[in-house]
Each structure stands twice: as C-alpha cells, then as structure tokens.
Amino acid sequence: MDNESAGFGAKDRETEHMSSDNQQPFVTDSSNVATDTREARLAGQDDRFNSRLREAFGSSPFILTKFDKFMNWVRGSSMFMLQFGIACCSIEMMHTYAVKHDLDRFGAGVPRASPRQADVIIIPGTIVSKFAPRMKRVYDQMPEPKFVIGMGSCTISGGPFQEGYNVVKGAEEVIPVDIHVPGCPPRPEALIYGVAKLQERISNGESAPVVVKPYELEQFGDLERDEIVDQLSKEIDTEDLVMRYNWADSP
Amino acid sequence: MSVELPDTTGVAEQSPEEIADLLGDLVIGREEHLNAPGFVIKPDTVVETLKRLRDDAGFDHLSCVTAQEYEDRFESIYHLTKFDDRTQEVSIVVPADKENPVSQSANEVFRTADWHEREAYDLVGINYDEHPDHRRILLPETWQGHPLGKDYDQDQPQVVPLREHQNPLLEDQQADNQSETMYLNIGPHHPATHGVLHIKAVLDGEQVVDLEPDIGYLHRCEEQMCQSSTYRYQIMPYPDRWDYISAGLLNEWAYARVAEDMADIEVPEYAQIIRTMGAELCRMAAHFLALGTFALDIYGDFTALFMYSIRDREKVQNILEDLTGQRLMFNYFRLGGVVWDLPEPREDFFENVRDFLDELPTALEEYHDMMTSNEILQMRTVGTGVLPPEVAKSYGATGPVARGSGVDYDLRRDDPYGYYENLDWDVVTEDGCDNYSRLLVRMREVEQSAKIVEQCIDLLEDWPEDERNIQANVPRTIKPDDDTEIYRAVEGAKGELGIYMRADGTEKPARFKIRSPCFSNLQTLPEMSNGEYVPDAIASLGSLDIVLGEVDR
Ligand code: SF4
Numbered sequence: 093m094d095n096e097s098a099g100f101g102a103k104d105r106e107t108e109h110m111s112s113d114n115q116q117p118f119v120t121d122s123s124n125v126a127t128d129t130r131e132a133r134l135a136g137q138d139d140r141f142n143s144r145l146r147e148a149f150g151s152s153p154f155i156l157t158k159f160d161k162f163m164n165w166v167r168g169s170s171m172f173m174l175q176f177g178i179a180c181c182s183i184e185m186m187h188t189y190a191v192k193h194d195l196d197r198f199g200a201g202v203p204r205a206s207p208r209q210a211d212v213i214i215i216p217g218t219i220v221s222k223f224a225p226r227m228k229r230v231y232d233q234m235p236e237p238k239f240v241i242g243m244g245s246c247t248i249s250g251g252p253f254q255e256g257y258n259v260v261k262g263a264e265e266v267i268p269v270d271i272h273v274p275g276c277p278p279r280p281e282a283l284i285y286g287v288a289k290l291q292e293r294i295s296n297g298e299s300a301p302v303v304v305k306p307y308e309l310e311q312f313g314d315l316e317r318d319e320i321v322d323q324l325s326k327e328i329d330t331e332d333l334v335m336r337y338n339w340a341d342s343p
Numbered sequence: 344m345s346v347e348l349p350d351t352t353g354v355a356e357q358s359p360e361e362i363a364d365l366l367g368d369l370v371i372g373r374e375e376h377l378n379a380p381g382f383v384i385k386p387d388t389v390v391e392t393l394k395r396l397r398d399d400a401g402f403d404h405l406s407c408v409t410a411q412e413y414e415d416r417f418e419s420i421y422h423l424t425k426f427d428d429r430t431q432e433v434s435i436v437v438p439a440d441k442e443n444p445v446s447q448s449a450n451e452v453f454r455t456a457d458w459h460e461r462e463a464y465d466l467v468g469i470n471y472d473e474h475p476d477h478r479r480i481l482l483p484e485t486w487q488g489h490p491l492g493k494d495y496d497q498d499q500p501q502v503v504p505l506r507e508h509q510n511p512l513l514e515d516q517q518a519d520n521q522s523e524t525m526y527l528n529i530g531p532h533h534p535a536t537h538g539v540l541h542i543k544a545v546l547d548g549e550q551v552v553d554l555e556p557d558i559g560y561l562h563r564c565e566e567q568m569c570q571s572s573t574y575r576y577q578i579m580p581y582p583d584r585w586d587y588i589s590a591g592l593l594n595e596w597a598y599a600r601v602a603e604d605m606a607d608i609e610v611p612e613y614a615q616i617i618r619t620m621g622a623e624l625c626r627m628a629a630h631f632l633a634l635g636t637f638a639l640d641i642y643g644d645f646t647a648l649f650m651y652s653i654r655d656r657e658k659v660q661n662i663l664e665d666l667t668g669q670r671l672m673f674n675y676f677r678l679g680g681v682v683w684d685l686p687e688p689r690e691d692f693f694e695n696v697r698d699f700l701d702e703l704p705t706a707l708e709e710y711h712d713m714m715t716s717n718e719i720l721q722m723r724t725v726g727t728g729v730l731p732p733e734v735a736k737s738y739g740a741t742g743p744v745a746r747g748s749g750v751d752y753d754l755r756r757d758d759p760y761g762y763y764e765n766l767d768w769d770v771v772t773e774d775g776c777d778n779y780s781r782l783l784v785r786m787r788e789v790e791q792s793a794k795i796v797e798q799c800i801d802l803l804e805d806w807p808e809d810e811r812n813i814q815a816n817v818p819r820t821i822k823p824d825d826d827t828e829i830y831r832a833v834e835g836a837k838g839e840l841g842i843y844m845r846a847d848g849t850e851k852p853a854r855f856k857i858r859s860p861c862f863s864n865l866q867t868l869p870e871m872s873n874g875e876y877v878p879d880a881i882a883s884l885g886s887l888d889i890v891l892g893e894v895d896r
Contacts, residue, residue: 175534179561179892180587182538183632184671190653205534222483223531223539223560225505230532252580255571256564257490257497258482277671309505320500324485333505340498 160297167211167237168199168295171287174210174234175203179217181244181277188280200287207233212290214283215269218246218253219260225335228309231267239294241286242269245276252276261342266307309333357400362433365399366392372436377604377829379422379432386439387472389447393421393435397452401425402433405453405739407830407858409843410463412493417444417469419460422830422843422858426736426750429757434830439469448474455739458866466491466566481559481895491566524552527877531560536884537636538891540865549876554869562895569855574602574821575678578855583672585857586893589628589660590836592621592667595676600760601831601842602678606821611812612762613803614680619762620799621666621675623792628659629836630785630792633888637782638714640885641723648713655706658699665692678821680814685803696800703793710786715779724778728871728883731776738870739863742838743788744887747781749774754834766798778879778886785888820850830858837861837888857896861889 173195177185188195195201204210207230219227231240240263245251247263254261263269270293273286313330315321328334359380363370366382369392374381384392396402402423409420421435439446448471449456460471461480468489471477479486483503488495529542536542539560545553565581572578582594596618603610610618635652639645660670665686667675675682686692714720730740735748745752753770755763771787773780825848832841838860847853864887872880 176532177537178539179563180584180671183587183589187653187657191650192654192657218561218563220560220562221501221503222562225503226531226539226560229505252584253563253565253568256567257495258562258564279670312502312504315502320487320502323487324502327485328502328504334502335505337501337503339500 164297165295168291168293171200171212171239171291171294172202172204172210173200174207174213174230175205176213176230177216178219178223179246181216181246184277184280185214185216185243185283188283193280193284195284195287198284198288198291200291207231208235210234211237212239212241212287214241214243215247215263215267216243216277218251219263219266220256220258221260221335221337222258224260224266224307225309225333227263228266228307228335239290240267240269240271241283241290242272243283243286244278245274248272248274257339260307260337265342307335307337309335355401356428356431362396362400365395369395374434374436374828376434377827378831379434381420381434381436381828383436383438386437386446389421389435389437389449390451393423393449393452396423396433396435401427402431403427403736405449405455405459406832406839407841407843407856408449408456408459408463409830409854409856410467410469410491411845411854411856412467412491414493416441417446417467419446419463419469420828420830420843421449421456422841426752429752429754432830434828444469445472446470447472450474453739454734454737455863455866458862462862465489468492479559481562483559490564491570531557534639537889540884540889540891540894542868542880542884544877544880546877551872551875551877551880554872554880556865556868558865558891558894560895561891563892565896566855566857569857570852573850574606574823574852575817575819575850578602578852579676579678580672580674583674584892585859585896586629586835586837586840586861586890587671588632588836588890589656589663589671590625591671591673592618592625592663592675593629593833593835594840595673596622596761597831597833597835597840597842599676599678600833601829601844602821604831605823605827605829605844605846606678606817608679608817609815610680611815613806613811614813614815615762616799616802616806617666617681617685617813618676619766620796620803621663621673621681622761623795623799624659624663626836627789627792627796628656628663630789631656631659633785634710634714634782637885637888638720640881642719648710651706651709651713655703658702662692662696662699665695677814677817679817680812682814684811684813689804693800693804696796700793700797700800703789707786707789715783715786721779723878723882724782724886725775726777726779727875727879728778728886729776730867730871734870735776735867738867740838740867741863742835742860743781743784744838744864744867746770746772747784747886748776754832754839758832760833762799763795766795768795768798778882781886781888822846822848822850824848832858835860837890837893838864840893859893859896861887861891861893862896865889865894 187193189201242263250259250261253259271286271290273282275282312328312332312334315336369384369388370382371385372383402425404424404426406424407422411418417439419437424432437446446469448460460474463469465479465481466489485502485504525546527544527546530536531539531541541557543555543557544551568581569578578598582598583591585594631652635649638648664670667673730748732748732750735745735750749772751772756770768791771784773783823846827846830843832839840860841858843856844852845854871883
C-alpha cells in the first residue's frame with residue numbers, strides 16, 4: 093500500500109513538472125529545486141522543515157540567548173547514558189532503551205560503554221559493600237558536568253534488602269543523586285519520566301544533587317585508628333584505597 | 344500423551360539400609376530428612392564417604408553443600424543425587440566442632456565443592472581442610488566475622504579495599520621476570536559480563552592462560568532475608584529477585600515447592616496448570632534475553648537481534664502482566680496455589696496468548712536465520728568453549744549448560760512436579776558440548792515451552808467453572824515441627840534451583856539455603872576458557888547465561 097502511494101506521488105510530480113516546464117528532465121533543473129526548498133522552509137509547505145523553532149524565529153536565522161542557558165538546553169537535550177547494570181532494575185532499564193519504550197526519542201538514549209564518554213549514570217540496583225568502591229570509581233571517571241539517576245528502591249534505601257549485613261542503604265551514601273525513581277523495579281515509563289524530569293531540571297539549570305552521608309574512598313593509612321583498623325593493618329597496605337562502612341550509623 | 348519418562352531401569356536403586364551397609368562404620372548416626380535419608384559421618388572421612396557413594400552407588404551429582412551453625416555444633420550437609428535418576432537422594436551430614444570447626448574438603452571427589460565450601464566458610468565460618476583455595480568468595484577478603492554464624496554483630500564497621508584493581512602491569516615490570524603473560528581485569532563494570540562480575544584473567548598474547556571469576560558484587564544477603572521472614576507470606580517476594588531475568592515464577596516455584604512439601608500442602612490441579620503455564624512463559628522470556636545478549640556478546644549486534652529479543656520479551660511480559668499484575672517481580676504464587684485466577688475476560692487472555700504462540704514460529708525462524716545459520720556466529724561458537732559431559736557433571740552444571748553437553752537431566756521430567764508429567768513435551772539435549780550447542784538448546788527449549796503453554800491454555804479453557812480452585816486451604820501461620828529438614832529443587836531457567844530449609848518450630852526458617860544453578864555453572868568457566876582466545880572466553884561466558892543476582896544471592 094505504502095509503495096503504491098509513493099509510486100503515484102512520484103508519478104504525479106513528474107507529470108506536473110513535465111507540463112509546467114517543457115520537457116526538461118527533473119534532475120538538471122537545479123535552480124528550481126533550490127527555490128522549492130527555500131519556499132518550503134519559509135512558507136511552511138513542507139512539514140519536515142517547518143519546525144516549531146523555525147516558526148518562532150520567523151525568517152531570521154539568528155537567535156539571541158545567554159550562553160549558559162544555551163549550554164543547559166544542549167545538555168538536557170542530548171544526554172549520553174553510561175551503560176551500567178547492577179541488578180534487577182537493569183533489566184527494566186534495558187527495556188527502556190530498547191524497542192517499545194525507546195528512550196532515544198527523548199534525546200537520552202545513547203548508552204556509552206565508557207564512563208569517560210557519559211554524562212548521566214543510572215544506578216539500577218542494589219549496591220553492596222564490595223561494589224560501592226567500584227561504583228564510586230566509575231562515577232569519578234565521568235567528566236563534569238555529570239548527573240545521577242537512582243533507579244529503584246534499592247538506590248533509595250536498600251529496598252527489600254535494607255536489613256542485609258552487606259547492603260549499602262541507598263546510593264546517596266556513596267555518590268550524589270539528582271533524581272530518584274521509586275519502584276521495585278520502576279516501570280520503564282517511570283524511568284522515562286525520571287529522565288524527562290532530569291532533562292527539564294538541567295535545562296532550567298536547577299539541578300541540586302543530594303548526598304546524605306558519603307562513604308569516601310580514602311587511603312587506609314588515613315583512617316582513624318581503632319580496633320578494626322589495627323586488626324586489618326597486617327592485611328592492607330597503608331596506600332591501599334579503602335571504603336569504611338560504619339553500619340551502626342546507617343539509616 | 345505425556346512426556347516420555349527417562350529409562351531408569353539400568354540405574355541401581357539403593358535402600359537406606361544398603362547405603363548404610365555400603366558406608367559401614369563410616370556412619371556414626373542417622374537422620375531423617377523429608378527428602379532423603381541422612382547419614383552422619385566424622386569430619387575427617389568426607390572424601391572416603393563421598394567416593395564410595397559416587398563410585399559404588401552411582402551418586403554422581405553433588406547438588407549442594409549447606410553449612411549451618413547450631414547451639415552446640417557446626418554442620419555441613421552434602422546433598423547428593425544421581426544425574427540418571429533424580430529421585431534418589433541422600434544427605435551426608437558432617438558435624439564439626441563448635442570451638443574449632445574443621446571439616447575435610449570434598450573438592451577431591453566433586454569439583455563443585457570448591458566454591459560451595461568457600462561460601463560455607465565465608466558465610467558460616469567452617470574451615471575446610473585440604474581445600475585448594477581456602478578464601479572468602481562472596482564477601483570482601485577483609486571482612487570481619489561470618490554473617491550467618493550465631494554471634495555475628497551486624498553493626499560492627501567493615502573496611503573494604505579497592506585493591507583487586509591495582510595496576511597489575513606495575514608488578515610484572517618490577518619483578519623483571521621472564522614471563523610474557525599479562526594480567527587483565529574484566530569487570531565488574533563491563534558490558535560483556537552480564538552484570539557485576541569481575542574476571543581476573545592472565546593472558547599469553549591473545550590466549551587465556553588462567554582465568555578466575557571473582558563474584559560477590561551483588562551479594563544481597565538473600566539467605567539472611569529469608570531467614571528473617573515468615574513462611575506464609577514474607578519469603579515469596581524474594582525469589583523473584585534471585586534470577587531476575589523474568590524468571591520470577593520459576594524461582595517462586597522453587598520456594599513454593601519446598602515449603603509446600605515441608606508443611607504438607609496439596610496444591611489444586613487447576614492452580615498447578617496455571618503455575619505451569621506461567622513458569623514456562625517465564626522460561627521463554629529468560630531464554631529470549633539469553634539469545635539477545637549472546638548475539639550482543641558475539642558480534643555486537645545491538646540493533647537487530649537484541650531488539651528482536653526484547654520485542655518478544657515485551658510480548659511475554661504483557662501476558663504475564665495481565666496474569667500477575669507485574670512486569671518483572673510477579674509475587675504471584677502463594678503457598679497452596681496462586682494468588683488469583685486468570686484475568687477476565689478470560690477469552691481475551693487466551694486469545695492474547697494464542698496470538699503470541701502463533702507468531703512465535705516466525706520469530707524463531709528469524710532468530711535461526713540471523714543466529715544459528717549466521718556464518719560469523721558459527722565460526723565464533725562451533726567448537727569453542729568445550730565442556731565435556733564428565734566435567735560438567737563434576738562441577739554440578741545443570742540446565743541448558745549440562746544439556747548442551749549431552750547430559751540428559753531436567754527436573755521437570757526427572758523429579759516431576761506441577762503438571763509437567765501430564766503434558767506432551769521433550770527434554771532438549773545437544774551433544775556438541777560447545778557454545779553453539781548451548782545456544783541451540785535454549786532456542787529449542789523455547790519451542791518446547793511454547794508447546795507446554797499451548798496445552799495448558801487448552802486445559803484451562805475447558806476447565807469447568809465451578810472447579811476453578813486456585814488455592815488450597817492454608818493456615819495463616821505455618822509452623823513446621825522443630826528440626827524438620829528438607830532439600831527440594833525445581834528446574835529454573837538456568838538449571839537446578841534448589842532450596843534447603845530447616846525449621847525450628849517458629850514461623851521463620853532457622854536456615855534457608857539457596858542452591859543456585861548459575862553459581863555452579865559459572866564455576867565451569869575456567870575449564871572452558873583456559874587455553875582459548877579472549878573473545879572465545881567472552882563467548883563462553885555469554886553461553887553460560889549467568890545472572891549475578893542468582894550467583895551471589
Ligand atoms: S529496587 Fe527492586 S528491582 Fe530494583 S534492584 Fe532493588 S530489588 Fe531489584
């Protein structure tokens with residue numbers, strides 16, 4: 093059906109063309125084509141060119157804005173996500189990137205495998221003691237400005253595993269988070285909503301990340317000496333980077 | 344019309360007395376577990392006992408090792424069974440001293456004991472003598488205490504180093520050694536590791552000399568969570584989160600089965616059919632993702648195959664959402680049945696499922712065109728990652744991994760549960776033992792699952808309206824008798840998913856141990872990869888189809 097109509101369209105155009113301009117072949121009629129394009133742009137005959145932006149600006153190709161504002165708009169409109177999977181939520185995250193939900197439609201669906209190319213990290217899952225230092229590392233490797241979306245209850249509080257001996261009680265204990273998307277797991281629609289909210293905030297220049305109580309990566313030698321540090325001093329070099337968990341103070 | 348049962352006539356069957364005779368004076372006591380007879384032995388005779396059972400009685404499958412602490416002793420339980428006849432089981436109970444818990448390692452007899460015993464040491468604190476690699480496995484090496492032991496203080500601070508990722512080249516250069524090898528970290532954040540797995544690889548040029556999976560980056564204390572939850576309602580949501588690749592209902596069934604057997608609950612037939620249908624839909628969804636990510640691993644096919652597989656998963660998920668109300672974490676099973684009946688109007692539901700099943704052959708055709716008959720994929724997978732059946736058995740590999748090595752073992756048929764016995768389907772095996780065979784097994788299993796779902800739909804459609812009993816009468820609280828022990832398994836998407844439970848007379852289990860198929864399957868990775876090229880190791884990892892939530896639990 094599609095093919096047919098396209099065929100007819102082409103034919104129509106051809107006949108029309110032939111009749112208006114005596115027997116000149118279409119391809120060589122270059123000036124005419126250029127005029128068509130310009131007209132289409134300005135007069136709004138062709139929807140493809142007639143973006144809303146163009147409409148707003150009228151025929152002038154110049155806009156005046158603040159550079160900051162422009163940059164924020166750019167940042168919000170083209171976000172590179174880090175390809176980062178942890179637990180169950182990453183399955184829904186994959187669905188968000190893939191067919192049906194297609195996050196790319198919103199200018200935020202290019203997963204990058206390297207943190208050095210990414211602007212946004214979605215934390216999709218439970219963070220446990222062994223993984224938190226690595227996650228901090230990955231986060232540190234991302235270039236500024238960077239944004240964090242916490243996906244799922246696990247990144248809010250530890251979720252269903254909140255009482256586990258090994259579970260970090262939320263991503264905010266390790267890195268700053270801009271947007272929380274609750275759910276276990278959040279539906280893809282919810283994640284898209286979270287991403288859209290983040291984009292909105294970025295383009296308004298109002299992102300304010302929160303850190304509750306950072307577990308820092310520090311050198312073992314810099315830790316305050318107490319019982320456990322004494323005990324481990326044979327096993328860990330003073331220069332080794334460590335993360336110390338004070339579970340008793342966790343929420 | 345029903346599934347063809349395996350021919351177990353050639354498999355010798357021993358009565359508990361015969362086993363006792365065989366073990367002779369190795370046995371110092373007897374126990375009765377709900378699933379199997381238990382024999383208590385001395386901690387220094389583990390190897391001898393297991394050897395006899397394996398060589399003389401044919402117990403060639405060490406399914407699981409459970410460790411636990413009592414008031415007065417530690418205990419390791421070796422759950423043994425046979426690949427040829429899953430219904431024969433025996434538990435070997437090895438008590439160890441409370442003050443100084445030492446027990447002999449079974450690693451010499453079953454390679455799979457290696458990781459299982461490391462886990463037992465890590466979480467419970469039993470030391471295994473003669474263990475080749477006695478280290479922690481799930482928790483960081485500097486962890487203090489053993490969290491599933493009795494006197495663990497959860498509030499004590501812990502210090503975790505980042506040292507696994509020190510620059511390994513630095514040391515190589517300093518040691519000015521002659522070796523040409525290079526150390527390479529893969530993961531824990533890496534697209535090919537299917538989650539948070541860390542692989543320590545030693546390379547000689549492009550070839551893998553030695554490879555060691557380092558796990559525990561997603562150890563979410565599932566066993567502790569289950570031990571602090573009540574049987575009746577609170578445990579059921581957790582299984583969804585073990586194998587979270589849409590295999591939720593399969594996992595829920597593992598818990599449902601073990602708890603129902605423990606509390607002696609009979610599930611109505613109608614509910615069993617719904618369960619069977621839901622579980623097979625889950626298996627399809629899980630296998631679709633395995634196919635898609637495998638293609639992604641092998642030739643970076645993010646555009647076509649990955650998207651196709653997600654497309655088909657979305658269809659399954661829509662059906663499951665209609666059924667359960669959730670896309671991923673279903674929480675649909677209850678002890679004694681399922682939580683609610685099929686959605687109304689039933690005709691629409693049946694029609695949706697039928698539509699999906701009708702489109703499936705075309706979709707599978709597409710997969711075959713693009714994967715199995717794709718030359719690139721064949722070159723990468725045929726003959727790589729070879730896992731001989733004997734090795735697979737010794738490592739306790741199950742599921743598509745074992746079936747891809749020609750091991751004809753499927754719990755749905757061999758230890759029947761649910762409604763599988765009465766349906767017409769086949770167990771899929773392939774003899775290639777390589778990455779390609781494992782892929783084929785999964786693809787053909789999707790067909791079989793579709794066959795099962797179709798039969799379930801037919802049955803459900805004709806079920807008389809007044810006999811649609813979805814749940815048995817189950818008391819609000821369940822308190823199994825003190826010291827009841829049971830180990831039961833089901834066929835999950837990745838293989839034998841087992842649960843050991845011990846009751847202590849309260850409404851929460853005293854010990855809840857999960858036997859995860861991925862944990863055992865992942866253990867075979869070094870066997871498949873050593874000596875192969877790096878990309879083949881990645882392909883092998885993809886073909887194992889692990890999910891870290893289940894490996895680490
Ligand atoms: S929030 Fe729920 S679904 Fe997400 S990672 Fe945590 S447990 Fe899994």
